Amino acid sequence: MEIEIVETNGDSIIKILNPLSNESACINASVGGTLMSLKLKEANELHELITIPYHQKYHLHENPFYPSGLLMPWVNRVRNGNYSFLGKNYQLPINETNLGNAIHGFMARRKFEIFEEICNEQEAKIILKSSYSNDFEGFPFPFESYLSYSLKTNGQFEFTISCKNMGETNMPFATGWHPYFQLGNQLNDLTLYFNSIEKYLSDSQMIPLKAVPFQAADGMKLLEEKPDNVYLLEQKKLTKVTLAHTQSNLALNLSFDSSKFPYFVAFCPENKECIALEPMTGNTDCFNTFEGLLQLKPNENFSGTVQISLEKIG
Incomplete structure (x- = not known):
């Protein structure tokens, strides 16, 4: 297993590689x-x-679709960018001007530094770190964020999000991930399976x-549904979301x-043959509704892992 780090146009690009299988992951630590x-x-x-x-059309620093974006310290939208916590009201910058919301937190475009490298016969892993010290309007809660990327020889990839409250008071917190996946060339060949309880309108x-009752265990055809919704999942220690390509x-x-x-977004951007699959700790606008909102105590840490793998079906 190998780890390569190069500087490209001012960005730190990390590649973790299995030279025997040519499986790899490429990460932009600077964004x-x-x-x-x-x-x-x-x-x-x-x-x-x-x-x-x-x-x-867009540089990664300004892509409004937040590809593979780290959603932190809130997920999706805060209505009007306004929320109250522990008796105080806060106003976040409005960065979704057409709808008047604060969207996707502020960590997706922050610079991360390499914290640790692990490379052996079983895996290649890189851990990144970024420290936030109260320099974003409307969020006076310092924290440290760690991102771990691991490629294993069995063909499994793991992404772990960790966050530690470095302040002296409780901190409102939600996090998630916003990757876009492609499998084949057309949405009409793709079906999504997951165990859900509700879909939010x-x-x-x-x-x-x-919320309305919704179950996708029997499959949701993307061409028919064209989803852009939050779903409440059945809570299990190991949940599997499967994107199946019927032709192959x-x-x-x-x-x-x-x-x-416990929350999950499926989103197909218009005229693109891909889908965002987004595990989240809280619901959209959880800073106001408290649905899934975490309150991290001083020095408390959150950590969650998403595993990605491929398999043959049928």
Whole structure:
């Protein structure tokens, strides 16, 4: 197993590689630890699973679709950028101007530094670190964030998000991940499977308005559904979200602890043959609704892992 680090156009690019299988992951540490590429092998064929939608139009630092973005310290939207916590009101900058919300936190474009490298016969792992010290308007709660990326010889990739409250008071917190996946070339060949309880319907600001019963265990055809919703998952120690390509009998699996990530977004951007699959600790606008909101005590740490693998089905 190998780890390569290069500087490209001012960005620190990290590649973790299995030279025997050519499986690899590519990370931009300078832009929120963005996972730029993930190549895994199944049946002796290498598959690029990650895509960066609209990369030709937007630089990664300003891509409004937040490809592979780290959602922290809130997920999705805070209505009007306003929230109250422990008796105080806070105003976040509005960065979704068309809907009037604060969206996706502020860590997706922050610079991360290399904290640790681990490389042996079983895996290559890189751990990144970024310290936040109260320099973002409306969030006066310092914390440290760690991101871990591991590629194993068995073809499994793991991404771990960790955050520690470095302040002297409780801190409102939610986190998640916003990767876009591709499998094949067309949405009409893709079906998504996951164990859900509810689907949230949104209002004009894309804030959940109400929940309706919804179960996707039998499959949701992406071309028919074209999802852009939050779902409440059945809480299990190991939950699996499966994106299946019917033509090739190939499936991409996201596995995670849904007691840590009980909310999940599926989103297909318009005119793009990809889907964002987003495990989240809290619901959209949880800073106001408290649905899934975590309150980290001083020195308390949150950590959650998402595993990605490929398998043949059928």
